[in-house]
Amino acid sequence: MRCLRCLVMDVLATLRSTGIWLTACAFCCVLMLVALRLEVGMALAGADDGMTFDVAFTLGDYLLGYFAGCVPFTGGDDRAFAPPIGWFVFFLLLVVGLARYPRESLRGFGQQVLIACGSRWTWWWAKCVWVAGSVLLFCATALLVALLFSLIAGSGPSWSVSPDMLYLIDFPWQELRGAPYDALSFMGAVVVVAISLGLFQLCLSFLFGTISGVGASAGLLVASAFGVGPIGFCAFSMAARCGAFVADGWLLAEAIAVCGVVAIASMLVGGIAFNRRRCFGSEDSL
Template identity: 30%
Template sequence: MMFCKLLWYDLKNGFRSTYRRYIAAAVAFCIMFVSAYIVVYSYNVGAKPEVPVQATLGNTLLYAFGGMDEYIPEPGNPFRLPAFWLLSYLLLAYITLYYPFNDLEEFGQNILIRSGGRQLWWLSKCVWNVASVVAFFLLAWAIFAVGCLVTGNSLSMELSPDIFSICQMVPDYQPPATLTPQILVLPLLVMAALNLFQMTLSLFIKPFYSYIVTAAILLISAYYVSPFCIGNYAMPLRSHMIMANGVGLNTGMLVSVIILVVAVIVGGLVFQRRDILKGEG
């Protein structure tokens, strides 16, 4: 019962302290959908494919959140940053960055006493963090779905073969009809794990520096295709179903769950011994 009250407190106050960032995310998602729609329309006009590409939910989500093809450093091949992918997930990491530690600084020992102990406080913050990630993705999906309906396109997750050309990728294999788990499930799980890692890391260093670490992980993941760079699993275009040395869905889910669980456990153990009077970091 005490945990439920504490969780409700975190969900309510956490959203109250971050709702402006969700508004910023909503604006960004609108821009991303409009960009995807314009790019698809321009491709149809310029390339004149036999079957025009539709700005469906699956196609637009892949364009916005697909990430990028493998980068091979060589002359004449500049590194093209996957801007939408990177900015979206940096914004998500920023949304969850400060609230837990601002709450601790503001109320300190009083709320720990009322909550029944440090473990419940930490667990509640972990659930709030994951809930924030889920809310972020639900917001993105909802805006893209509304955009599809407004523009007269379907909510199908089936992918057009030409969408990969629009994403500036040449698949190594015949693209599957859909990459729904890679587009919807795996990025959410990866970012939940990465955000919990960031929150746990903020127990050792200041939240700002843990955010820099998160940004570095995402940047390195964009530059290198590796199963050890977790950001690769959040890129549907890096799936082993379309890229010869891509990353697998099951491996990505396993790695994400392991990081998530370890972050919760390690964070709980560290916070149990943390001197909260010293402030953050």
């Protein structure tokens, strides 16, 4: 019950700042989907005569505008590496939007809230739930913007992805599995990755400071874009590496397992570190 009261106070204290960041997220999502429409339009205009494409601009098609991702960087000449700009912008915005409040909430009146919680672990679990809930709001914002675009296009809320869309946005189509494709196959991993990344940053911010936490999270995003392996767990949120789209891609169970380990470890390590730190009598530096 104390954890719930602490969580309610967190929500009330961050209504304004959360609203600002969600508005920024919505604005960036709109820009990314407009860019997707322009990219597809230019590809259609440059197509050879006689070629026809069937792109419905469904909800699933628009979600690729955020989370199409990229193939790992191999250094070979057979495939040009294209940085996943939309994917990186969304996650970086999420990281920055969640960065400051947890540590800043310990200042001033926040220390009285910590005392009122009766337990440091209660306070810590409330912050973990706040991070997870905020992440879900970011994901819901991106989903609602994509849904709005699909409704304007007249395609409705369909998770299906048009095969021709993959070709037009230069998806790694030479490795594609057979149709049908649907965005639901990787959107679950997007949510899991986003929550684990938020908790990972929360842990680092209490271990090394907010700026260090943001820097490490941004570095992890870059490492995930360029490489493979568990250290780049954020790549699980890319459709270009999803087993439902490409051969030898990851499975949702793999994403849940790896990200679950990251999330649990982050909560435990961060909680232990917070319980051992000095919270009173001095102001923490960011």
